[in-house]
Amino acid sequence: MTDTNQRPRRQIWSARRLTLLGSAAVLGSALAFGGPLGYGRLAGQAFAATPAPQTVNAPGQTGFADLVTKVKPAVISVRVRIDQGVNADESGSDDQGASPFMQGSPFEKFFRQFDGQQGHLHRHQMVTGVGSGFFISPDGYAVTNYHVVDHAKSVEVTTDDGHIYTAKVIGTDQKTDLALIKVDGKKDFAYVDFESGTPRVGDWVVAVGNPYGLGGTVTAGIISAEGRAISASPYDDYIQIDAPINKGNSGGPTFDTSGKVIGVNTAIYSPSGGSVGIGFDIPASTVKMIVTQLKDKGVVTRSWLGVQVQPVTAGIAESLGMKKAEGALVDQAEADTPAAKAGIQPGDVITAVNGNSIKDSRALAREISAMAPDSSAKIDILRKGEAKTIDVTLAKMPDHLKKQASADEDENGSARGVPHLGLTVAPASEVAGAGEKGVVVTNVDPDGPAAEHGVQSGDVILSVGGKSVSDGGELRQALKQAKSDGKHDVLMRVKTSDNTHFIAMPIG
Template sequence: MSYKKTSLWVGSCIALLVLILPAAQAQLPDFTALVEESAPAVVNISTRQAISTASPQTSFHGLPDLEGLPPIFREFFERNLPMPRDPRGNKGRQREAQSLGSGFIISADGYVLTNNHVIADADEIIVRLADRSELQAKLVGADPRTDVALLKIEGKNLPTVKLGQSKNLKVGEWVLAIGSPFGFDHSVTAGIVSAKGRNLPNDSYVPFIQTDVAINPGNSGGPLFNLEGEVVGINSQIFTRSGGFMGLSFAIPMEVALDVSNQLKSSGKVDRGWLGVVIQEVNKDLAESFGLEKPAGALVAQVLENGPAAKGGLQVGDVILSLNDHPIVMSADLPHLVGAVKPGETAKLLVMREGSRKTLKIKVGALPSEGEEMAVAGSQGQVSKSNRLGMTVVDLTAEQKKAIDLQSGVVIQDVHDGAAAMIGLRPGDVITHLNNQVIDSAKTFTKIAEDLPNNRSVSMRVLRQGRASFITFKLAN
C-alpha cells in the first residue's frame, strides 16, 4: 500500500472513531449530577454498645496479654477472641463496640432510614452528616422482619433524598448506591438491576431487588438510586462466600420501607396480615399429584386452629394460586403479599382443591409476635402394617390428638426396608393424608396404601415435631 493510500486509510479510521466514540459515550449514564444532588442527604451511622469483657491485664487459659499490643490490634483481639471468666475473680471492664453503616434523610426535620441490623442493640447511635458534623439519633422504631429502622435527629432544613417506587424498575436498568463501605464516607458504586422480587431464606416479608452494584460492609442502610435520582431501595444484604462483594447484592424495595417507616412513626410497631397456615413449595411431582399443569403456587401443609385461614375455609392440601389477583409463582411469594394486607381486610384467594379451582374470601388477621411450636408425643394404639410402603403405623390416642391439635391421623411406629425408608420417614412422624385422602385410622391407611397407583407421583402429608409438609414418592410395579 502506498504512503498516500495509507494516509487516507488512517484518516478515515480516525474520522470514524471521532463519530463512533461520542455515540458510544452517549449510551453510558452520567451519574455526576445525581451524586452532587443526592449525596448530601446520605449519612454515616455508627453505634456504641457497652460490652463487658475480661480484664486485658490478665493472661489466663492461654489467651495473650493484649495490653502490650498496639491499639488497633488490641481492639481486634478483644472483639474476636472469646473472653472467659477470670478464675481469680476479676470482674473485667467495660468497652465500647462500634459498627459502621449508612442511612439517608427522608425529611427536612431529621427522619433517617437505615437497616435494623445496623443499629440493633445499640446504646447510642451517632449520625454523621456530609459536612462532617455529628448528631445523636433517637431510635423511633425498628422492624427486624424487614430489617428497616427509623431514626430521628434534631435539625431544620436538612438535605433530603427524592423517594421513588421500585415497581417502576426494569431488569437491566442502571442503579447507583451511595454509602460508607468500610467507613469510607460517600463512596459511589453503580450497576444494573439483576432481578426483582427475589425471596431470600429467613426473609419472608421482603421481595428484594437484586443488583450487581458493589455493596460491602458499611453500605448497609444506604440508598439505591435510579437514574432519575430517586431512592428505590435500601441496600441490605449481599451473597458472599468470601466476606466481600461477589456480584450479588439485595435491596429492600422503597414501597416496603416506607410502609414500615410510616407505621413505626405513627405507632412504633408494624402490623402485618396473617393467614395462619404453614406452606411449602410445589415441585413437579406435587404438581402432578394435585392436578396442576405446572409447578406453581403455595401448598397448604398445615392450617392453624382458629386462625384466619381456618375460619375462612382454607384446607390442608389446597394450593394457593393467587392472592388479590397477584399470582403466586413460588411459595415464598405468599408471605409478603399477605403481610402487605392490613389486618381486618378481606383477601381473595384462588386455590386448587381436588382438581378444581375455587375462590375463597378470607378476613386476614394480625401476625402474632411469636409463633408456637407443637410437639408430637409417643404413640400407642391399634397397630396396622403396610408391607407395600414398608412401615408400621398405629392410631393416635385421644390425648395425642389433643396435644397436636388433630382430628385424625396415624403415627409411624416402625420403618422397615422399602418406600418409607427411601423417602426419609421415621418413627414418630404423623401421617394425616395419603394420595390426597384423609387418614382417620390405621385401617384406612392400609386400605389406601394397597390401592396406590404404580409409577405415578403420590403425595403424603407428614407432621414432624409440629411442622407439617407434603412429600411425594412413586411405587414400582
C-alpha cells in the first residue's frame, strides 16, 4: 500500500536503480539498490517490429501457449513471515526504515540508501515478504532466492492450482543469492529441468513468476546480454533479459523455448521500481552447482587460492607488454595459502585456470570457487613477460572469509559504516609501475562519488584528510575518522599520470 502523503524522496537519490525482486514487498514498498548503467551493447527490445515466434510444439501457430502450459505448473509463489527487529529510537520508530536483509549482507547497504521508504516498523513486528520459485524434482525440492527466505520464520508455497504447502529451508548461499527449499508429503509435484547448453544473446525467453503477489504471471522477451556484473558479489555473472519482470518475481525461472530453465530472476534495473526491460538472471550453470551442494550438505563449500587481485587496465597491460588488457593481476599472495605455497608472486598476471581464460578478477573467483577443495589446478601466469604454468593444490575457503561481506569490501573497497566512494584500491607498492607510496585505484564505479569527482583507474591516492595511506585498511580508517568527526567532505591528495592535486570528496 502506498502512502500518498509520504515525504518526497531526497534529490540525491539516483534515478537509476537496481531493484531486488522478492521478499522486498515488506509493507508493499519497493526495495532498491544502486548500480552502474554502463552495461555495454545490448540486444534490441523483444517486440520492436519483430515477427512473433513460433511455439515449440505447434509449428505455424504464434505465441508461447504450449510452452507455458508445459512449465507453469512447476512455478510456485513463495510467501515468508519475518520477525523484523528494528533499532528504534525512544519514540519506538526508526527514521531509517527497517531492512529485511541481514546486517552486513551484500544487499543491506543498498537498502539504507533509500530514506525509510518501508515506513516505520516497531520492534519485532512480523512482516510478510513474497517471491517466486520453482520445483526441480517431483519430491518437492524447489529453488528460490536467498533474499526471499533470509531470516524467514515460516515459508509457505502456493502452487499453480492454488494448493498451499508449508516448506522448510534446506540451505542458502548469500553470495549467489540462491536458496533451496523443500515441501514434504508429496512425490508427484510438477517440475522442470535446467538447460545444459549455453544460451545465446538474442534467444527468445519466457519468464514466469509472482509479480506484486498477483500469482502466476508470464512474460516473454529475449536475452539481451551475458556476463553482467551488478556489484552484488565477487561471483557476478548474470544473464540480462528484457522480458518484463517486477517485484515478487525473485526466485522465479526464465525458460528457453524448449522449456528448460536458463536462469533464475534476481534483480531488475529500474528508475521507478517497476520493469523497464532490464532484468538479471542467475545462470542455470551456477544454479545447478549451488543447488547440488545445498541438497547434499546444506551449505556451499568453496575453494580458495589465497590471492588479492585487481583488474588489468589498459595502462597496466601496456606496461607489462601484454597485447590485451585481460587477466587478474596479483597484488599479494597471502602467507601460508595455496598460492604462496605454489610460488605465485605479487606482479604475476593470472591468465588461465585449467585452460579456461581469465578475463578479470571475477572470472578468477568463479573458476576457483567452482572447484572442490584439495583439488589440483593448473594456473597459467605471465611473470615479467614470461608465460609459466604453476600447479596449485586448492584449499577450503576459511570460515572467517565465508562470513565476510565480500561484496562490501572486495568489490566496492568499503566496509559497513564507511562512506561508499565507488572504487577499489590496492597498495601502490605491490603494483608494478605505481611507485611506493599511496594506494592505486584499480576500479571505479562510473556512477559513484569518486567517478563524479574525476577519479580514474590508475590514479594513486596519497593521503586522506592529511594522513598518508598505504593500503585499503588505512584508507577506510581515514574516511571513517573524517565521518566520525562530523565532516561532510574530506580532502584527498591524488596523483595522476599528469600531476598531483587535491580533491574534496563528499563522504556523507
